[in-house]
Amino acid sequence: MKVLVINAGSSSLKYQLIDMEDESVKAKGLCERIGIDGSRLTHKVPGKDDYVVEEDMPTHQKAIEMVLDALVSPEYGVVASVDEIDAVGHRVLHGGSTYTESIKVNDDVKRVIRECFDLGPLHNPANLMGIEACEAAMPGKANVAVFDTAFGMGLEPYAYRYAIPEEYYDKYKIRRYGFHGTSHMFVSGETIRFANLPEGHQRVIVCHLGNGSSISASVGGRAVDTSMGLTPLEGLVMGTRSGDVDPAVVQFICDHENISVDDMLTILNKKSGVYALSGNLSSDFRDLSAAADSGNEKAQLALDAFAHKVVKTVGGYLGVMNGADAIAFTGGIGENDCAMRERIMKQFGFAGVKLDPEKNKVRGKACEISTPDSAIRVFVLPTNEELAIARETVRLA
């Protein structure tokens, strides 16, 4: 079975064609600048040069048509015809409080995705355009929506409700949803499998640390808590997102700087995080580590604040689950930044966590990095959201 995975943004569209026989990626690519001048498609097939098409892409519909042309192209294609694609899996940001798991797309599903436009104003409209473009280009083919919020829908009310007047929950479903859900679902499941954790011993903390960062606690693959909230702004200190701040900060700065709440949210999303703490040096941890190593105090502060918040969150989840059977690191930082992993895990030495310094040198591949006598087993486990979407698509299509 071959599954096309689509991640549609407002002006971009990423895709992968995955052969589910062996879960190999046959081709992948990116359409950029959809609806803007200078649009282009970059199509990659393992073992071949990149195939680049520069052509107007006024709509997502046109983008999908170009993707299908590339996939069947005699020179750069990987299938003889579109008929060989069995189903399409779509990353959809927000399923609101309606969908607790992935679902095959029908008119009701599209209505809910539309109803969630105000909860995911940047992503949901684009995700829906991606679905409708696939429906038009490949009529009759199963489309599956995989929601980034689904994993967080497993939380108990005491974990997802904000302690604010009930009417806001009743009227608007203001609650913690959690994001990176597909990654947390995939990595917690892979950790259980990779570590061979027996039933009853499947308490897993996943640290998804990248440009956007979040941490989840789950038991047997079911979420118990997760650090992001109504939007991906809550929780950890991130690349350019502030993470948790006292909401009064918003009012204070808006009043004193005479800016709108919208402006303030842009600042909290795009100009904060380690980028801000480092004095606008960089949001990239490689730059920050290099600067800190050569004595840059602001870069050091940014790294310290990041690690501090991760430690507080992991510690909180250890309490919530009465311990853990495994901790997994994933995302660009989690998979590659050995020094950051070491400093975070060192704080749990009191609880008997011990990393093996040699094993902790691993980058970007699944590995157990704790010592055999560590009280909690620690892993690096690369995330693969596209594969998670493809597996969900096979399950439902």
Ligand code: AMP
């Ligand atoms: P992501 O958003 O998951 O792609 O992660 C991006 C982040 O991973 C970037 O901010 C980089 O700082 C970080 N990253 C990637 N490779 C490394 C590395 N070798 N060492 C430290 N950080 C890394």
